[in-house]
Amino acid sequence: MRVAVDHVSLYFDVDGCGLIAEGDAMLSRPTLLLLHGGPGADHSLFKPEFSVLADVAQVIYLDQRGSGRSDHSTAENWTWTRWADDVAAFCEALDVRAPVLVGSSSGGRVAIECAARHPDLVAGLVLESTLGVPTSLDESLEVFERRGGQAARDAAARYLGGDTSPSASKAWADHGLPLYAGTSDGDIASRKARALINDEVQAHFRAGGCGPAELTAALATAVTCPTLVLAGEDDPVSPAAAARRLPAVLSNTTTQVEVLAGVGHGVFRQAPQKAFDALRTFLRDIPAARHDDYGHHLEIPGS
Numbered sequence: 001m002r003v004a005v006d007h008v009s010l011y012f013d014v015d016g017c018g019l020i021a022e023g024d025a026m027l028s029r030p031t032l033l034l035l036h037g038g039p040g041a042d043h044s045l046f047k048p049e050f051s052v053l054a055d056v057a058q059v060i061y062l063d064q065r066g067s068g069r070s071d072h073s074t075a076e077n078w079t080w081t082r083w084a085d086d087v088a089a090f091c092e093a094l095d096v097r098a099p100v101l102v103g104s105s106s107g108g109r110v111a112i113e114c115a116a117r118h119p120d121l122v123a124g125l126v127l128e129s130t131l132g133v134p135t136s137l138d139e140s141l142e143v144f145e146r147r148g149g150q151a152a153r154d155a156a157a158r159y160l161g162g163d164t165s166p167s168a169s170k171a172w173a174d175h176g177l178p179l180y181a182g183t184s185d186g187d188i189a190s191r192k193a194r195a196l197i198n199d200e201v202q203a204h205f206r207a208g209g210c211g212p213a214e215l216t217a218a219l220a221t222a223v224t225c226p227t228l229v230l231a232g233e234d235d236p237v238s239p240a241a242a243a244r245r246l247p248a249v250l251s252n253t254t255t256q257v258e259v260l261a262g263v264g265h266g267v268f269r270q271a272p273q274k275a276f277d278a279l280r281t282f283l284r285d286i287p288a289a290r291h292d293d294y295g296h297h298l299e300i301p302g303s
Contacts, residue, residue, distance in 0.1 A: 001013065001014070002069075003090060003093050003094060005086055005090050006086065007073075008071040010062065010063065010064075010065065010086065011043075011062075011063040011068060011070045012063070012090070013043065013060075014058065014059065015050065015051050015053070015054040015058070015059040016029065016054030016055070016057060017029060017054075017058060018031065018058040029058050030057045030099075031057065031059075031060060031096055031098070031099040032053060032099065032126075033060045033062060033096065033099040033101050034046050034059065034062065034104075034107075035062065035083075035101060035102065035103040035107030036062075036063070036067070036105075037106045037129075037131075038067060038105070038106055038107075038197065038205075039066075039067070039078065039110075039201050039202065039210060040197055040200070040202045040204075040205070041195055042069070042195050042196045043063050044068070044191075044194055045104065045191065045269070046061055046104070046268070052272075053276065053279070053280075056280060060099070062090065064107075064110065065082065065083060065086050068198075069196065072198065075200070075209060078204050078209060079209070079210050080109055080110055081113060083110045084113035084114035084116075084117050084118070085114075085117065087111075087118075088114060088118040088121055098121070098123040099122065099123060100123050100125070100126060100283065101126070102126040102279075103125070103127055103130060104129060104266070105128075105237070105265065105266075106131050106210075108127040108128065108131060109132040111127060111130075112132055112219070112220075115222075115224075115225055116220075116222035116223050117222075119224050119225070124227065124286045125227040126227075126228045127227065127230070127246070128231075128266075128267045128268055129230070129232060129235055129266055129267055130229065130231075130243070131213050131238060132214060132215045133242040133243065133245060133246055134245070135238070135242040137161070139242060140156065141156055141157055143235065144176060147179050148175055151175045152176055152179055154175075155168075155174070155175040156172070156175075156176045156236065158171060162206070164206070179236050179264065180235075220249045221250075221252050223250050223252065224252050224253050226253060226255075226282070226285070226286050227250055227254070227255040227256070228256050228278060228282040229243050229246050229256065229258065230258050230260070230268070230275055230278060231258070231259045231263075232260055232262075232264050232265060232270065233260065233262065234262060234264045235265045236265070237265045238265060243259060244257055256282070260275070
C-alpha cells in the first residue's frame, strides 16, 4: 500500500487489526510503527519475525523516503529531521494515533528524532541496536577486535573512519561487515538478497549528509515517552556500553535497557523470543497504551 506524504509516495504494509471484536464492544490494539535501518534499507528486514506480534498489536511496516518501495526523492531530503517529520505526516495521513515507534539501527535515530519533534504523537520508543548514542570509535573497535582479531579492528578503523577506497571497502566486506551478526543470525544471505537497498542513501549517510548521528542534548531531553532499549553484547556497531548510557542521555523519561549475550547488531532478528517478550511487557506497562483518542479501551493480552 502507498500513501502520499509531502510530495512523495511512501510504501507501507500492515500485520494485525487495529480494532478487534469482543462481545458487544470493539477493542483497540496498540500500534507498532517499524522504522528500518540502513539508512537506505527497507521494511523487509523486520519480516517474518514481527508478524508474531499481530496477536497484541497492529504492526505497520514503513519504507522511509529514499528506501525500499517508497519514492526516492532527492538527497537533500535524506535527513533525520525529514524522515522523522515524514513519520508524523504518515501518521496524520492515516490517522494513526499514539504509535509506539520501533527503530532498528539508524531507524532508532529516526524514532528518537520523531519523539523529540512530535512529543504529543509518540506513546513509546523501542530502540533496537540503535544509533544516536554518543559512542567513541574505540568502543566499537574493541568489540571488532574481540570478535574478529586485529584484521577486523583494522578494517573497521579504516571504514568507520571514513576511508572510501576500494581496498578499505573490500577489507570491511571481508573482516568487518560479517561481525554485524551474532552467533544466531539465521540465513542472513537470504535476508539481504530480498531487501531493496539504496546504496546512495548509505553513501549520503557516511558522508555526513543525514545530519549528526549522535544526539544533541536538546534533542535527547525533548524525549518524554517511555523507552525500551535492546542491545547485543557482541554488537560492534552500536556497542552495549553506549546503550547502557542511554538512561542518562534520555534524562526526561524512563528508559529500560536490556543487553543480550551472544547477540550482535539486530536483536529482534538474532534473539526474537527474548526481544519480543521484553517488547510485550513494555507494551503492557505504557500508560498511554491503555486508551486511544477514539475512547476505546486498548486491549493488550496479558495485561
